[in-house]
Amino acid sequence: GQQLNQSPQSMFIQEGEDVSMNCTSSSIFNTWLWYKQEPGEGPVLLIALYKAGELTSNGRLTAQFGITRKDSFLNISASIPSDVGIYFCAGQQYGGSQGNLIFGKGTKLSVKP
Amino acid sequence: GAGVSQSPSNKVTEKGKDVELRCDPISGHTALYWYRQSLGQGLEFLIYFQGNSAPDKSGLPSDRFSAERTGGSVSTLTIQRTQQEDSAVYLCASSLDRGREQYFGPGTRLTVT
Numbered sequence: 429g430q431q432l433n434q435s436p437q438s439m440f441i442q443e444g445e446d447v448s449m450n451c452t453s454s455s456i457f458n459t460w461l462w463y464k465q466e467p468g469e470g471p472v473l474l475i476a477l478y479k480a481g482e483l484t485s486n487g488r489l490t491a492q493f494g495i496t497r498k499d500s501f502l503n504i505s506a507s508i509p510s511d512v513g514i515y516f517c518a519g520q521q522y523g524g525s526q527g528n529l530i531f532g533k534g535t536k537l538s539v540k541p
Numbered sequence: 542g543a544g545v546s547q548s549p550s551n552k553v554t555e556k557g558k559d560v561e562l563r564c565d566p567i568s569g570h571t572a573l574y575w576y577r578q579s580l581g582q583g584l585e586f587l588i589y590f591q592g593n594s595a596p597d598k599s600g601l602p603s604d605r606f607s608a609e610r611t612g613g614s615v616s617t618l619t620i621q622r623t624q625q626e627d628s629a630v631y632l633c634a635s636s637l638d639r640g641r642e643q644y645f646g647p648g649t650r651l652t653v654t
Binding site: 468473518 | 574576582584585586589597600632634640642643645646647
């Protein structure tokens, strides 16, 4: 089946540092989403991207929908301890019968105070 | 308004027993999705409901898995004759419409002993 390649798998950073993670695919997606998941909880939507080239910010988070529609990145600026969690990218195709999301395997972020 | 809710939050069952997991989507959302997340893994699509259309069952791993959505709202995921490999967190998500961003519930952690 379709897969998203998400990297890095994990990151250990110092508080205050900037973070960057990305996802690539061999398929074109119409929507890219970024979620954060903390232990024992469901994924929480951070940013949704709908147009190729779109750059969207949500506080310290910035994400971009690649112009080829096959990739996306998420940046977190000035990280803080509460940024700890697993970040997932997800892509969606529509126009076919499926409406489900294809997920990357996640980037586990650890922040040292 | 209320988000997506799921029950139970935790379920421990013996191998061979049947289980039912419930999802209450966000009011007014026409699309509902079930995903499975195994330990340390990304999310695996199971089934998708859109309005009154026939569900997309392409992600169900075996015929022991089934799901219903009654009245276009509440959904139940049923696993018959549970196996140890069914142990995972089962996540439900809903969206306003197909192609729109998906919002997740907290999940049901299923443990098959």
